[in-house]
Every structure is written in structure tokens, then in C-alpha cells.
Amino acid sequence: MTDPDFRDLVGGDLPPEEIARLExxxxxxxxxxxxxxxxxxxxxxxxxxxxxxxxxxxPRRVAFAFAVAAVxxxxxxxxxxxxxxxxxxxxxxxxxxxTASAPQASGEIKVGDRDPKSGNWELQLNVAGxxxxxxxxxxxxxxxxxGKYAGTCGTFNVGSGTTTVDMTVSYRLKNYDxxxxxxxxxxxxxxxxxxxx
Amino acid sequence: MPVAVATAETDGRLIERVGRGxxxxxxxxxxxxxxxxxxxxxxxxxxxxxxxxxxxxxFAAVWRSARSYKAERGSGSAWLYAVARHAIIDRARQRxxxxxxxxxxxxxxxxxxxxxxxxxxxxRVHSALEQLPERERVVIELAYWSGxxxxxxxSYLDVPLGTVKTRTRTGLARLAGLLEEVRE
Numbered sequence: 070m071t072d073p074d075f076r077d078l079v080g081g082d083l084p085p086e087e088i089a090r091l092e093x094x095x096x097x098x099x100x101x102x103x104x105x106x107x108x109x110x111x112x113x114x115x116x117x118x119x120x121x122x123x124x125x126x127x128p129r130r131v132a133f134a135f136a137v138a139a140v141x142x143x144x145x146x147x148x149x150x151x152x153x154x155x156x157x158x159x160x161x162x163x164x165x166x167x168t169a170s171a172p173q174a175s176g177e178i179k180v181g182d183r184d185p186k187s188g189n190w191e192l193q194l195n196v197a198g199x200x201x202x203x204x205x206x207x208x209x210x211x212x213x214x215x216g217k218y219a220g221t222c223g224t225f226n227v228g229s230g231t232t233t234v235d236m237t238v239s240y241r242l243k244n245y246d247x248x249x250x251x252x253x254x255x256x257x258x259x260x261x262x263x264x265x266x
Numbered sequence: 267m268p269v270a271v272a273t274a275e276t277d278g279r280l281i282e283r284v285g286r287g288x289x290x291x292x293x294x295x296x297x298x299x300x301x302x303x304x305x306x307x308x309x310x311x312x313x314x315x316x317x318x319x320x321x322x323x324x325f326a327a328v329w330r331s332a333r334s335y336k337a338e339r340g341s342g343s344a345w346l347y348a349v350a351r352h353a354i355i356d357r358a359r360q361r362x363x364x365x366x367x368x369x370x371x372x373x374x375x376x377x378x379x380x381x382x383x384x385x386x387x388x389x390r391v392h393s394a395l396e397q398l399p400e401r402e403r404v405v406i407e408l409a410y411w412s413g414x415x416x417x418x419x420x421s422y423l424d425v426p427l428g429t430v431k432t433r434t435r436t437g438l439a440r441l442a443g444l445l446e447e448v449r450e
Contacts, residue, residue, distance in 0.1 A: 073415075
């Protein structure tokens, strides 16, 4: 193979400093082996699938996630700790931690007073960073017990930024050990609390 | 006259976006680095199939670990180079070969340090080529690695000779800007 002639490539009408600049690039190119002519479509297809595979949440993995949350609760929070809610009428707030299904997500559940007549708890759910769902898909807020989804609190969808959803639930909170946000009913945990109250 | 380098998003910025789960940034990063990664893998593994596997693992690792990238510790290109090199060495080790320092084609007699330097230089040049407009990249690759003359390139691409010369000169000038900090 014949090496290209530099003057033939750039012509002879450039100022000396530009010639020097281009000569340096010319030397770098001559010292460099050829890149592959093209990237195989099989590689592009394989890379396009990266990050799109749904993580498989077996019951064992879900139980493990809940167990980790319970340990965190015991170590860092204890049971029944009340959280400052910034002067609102809510009695306490529980942070929701992101799981591997949505590492960018965050959330919080604020719990208000329990209506003495009906027994319902007033809730406010604030979430951010969850992907917007399409095709009729939705998220579910659960109360969980011993690594299992035990009671549905409501369904919701998200927009951009922070989404706020007001709900009421009739459950006795002390009977549960975690709040969970999942996609559809029974899907993998996307957000998980380390305690209920 | 020097040609201004297009103000594309930096590699580091793209990696930071990937770290936040931005799929579009990941696709841009793939377009920019697929050939440099594959070229390095082919040179070091000497086998197209295994090189493709290593390239795929590189981008999977980028997706998984982009959040660990810290701009203050170095450029995005250097971070991605390290990720790719790690994936390639891992792939080679799986086959129980002496892969960690397989000589580069261009410097078979070089010391390990020289080989590492050559690998980094090749990476930078290939990465810079990917940032050129397609029409400029093609004429430069044909000129330097196909052995075609300017007239033959014009005939091959079916464009006037003057167009080939303009694109070549413009592309070289753009590369000069992209490779300003590269040591020879």
C-alpha cells in the first residue's frame, strides 16, 4: 500500500503554521493502525438491549430485599419513630429507598391522622425519578409483611418531576413492616421503605 | 485556516448522563466509541468474535458503572478506555491466554510501556475520527488506510476531486483541534 503524499492531501496554499499543525495530525494517522471498517450489526443489536432487560425478581429475591429493609429498620430507625414533617398536618413521614429496578427514584410517604369514625389513615405519597409508564401500565403502593405484598393502598401514574398522590387506607399500620411501590400488581419492588411508621 | 471543532457534548458529560440512566446519552456514547473499542479488542484478542463479546461487555460495564465516573479524576475518554481495557483483559483471561499485554500490531518490538502508550494513542486517534462528520472521516480513512489516491477516492465516492481535497483538508484541521493535547 502506498502512503499518501502529505502535500497532495492538503495542497500548497496554506500558511506555514497551519501546515505544521496538519503535519502533526498526518504523523499521528500514519502511526495508527486502521480502525475496523464498520461495527457489526450484531454488536449494535446486542448493545441496544443493554439496560432494557427487566430484572427477574424471584420470590426469594423479593423476600431478601424485604429482609434487608427490615434489618435497616432495626439498625437505623427502630420501630415507631416519628419523623419531623416540616410543620404540615401529617404526623410522620417515611422515606422510600430506590431498588435496582429504579436506581434514580426516590420517594416519601406522609401519614396523617386516623379518622376515629371510619378508621382510615390519611396518606400522601411523593415520588420522583420513576419512569413514566405507557399503554395503561401503572404503579401500585403496597403495605408489606414478612416479604410479601399484603395490602394494596392505591394505584397511580407519574409525570415529570415529583408526583404527589393523596390516598386513604384502612389497614392497621402496626400489622405491616414496609411500604412498597411496584409496577402493576405483584411486580418487582421499585421503591421500598425500611419501616412503616 | 484552522477549522473550529464542533461543540459536541463532551465524553465526560455523556457518561454522567448515562450514570443517571439516560438512554439517549448511552446511544451517543456507543456511536462515538463503538469502533475504537472494537479496534482495541480486535488488536488485543486477535479474534473478531471474542472482540465483539469484549466490546459488548465494555458497553454493559459502562451502563452499569457510569455513576462511578468522576470528572475530576480524568477525562471521559480515559475512563472509557480503562473500562474497555479491563473488559478485554477479562475476556482474554477467560480463555487462559496471556492476554494482558498482547503486543499491539503497530509495535511488536516495543516495551510494555511503549505498547501501552501506543494503545492509548491509537485509542485517541480512533476516538477523534469518530467525532468527524461522516463525509470527512470517510475520505481520511480511504486516504490513510486504503492506499487510494485522491483521484481514486473521488472516483470511488463519485464526487469531484476538489470536494475530496476540501473534505480531507477540513477533516485534518478538525482532527488537529481534537488531538491538540495528544503527545506524539
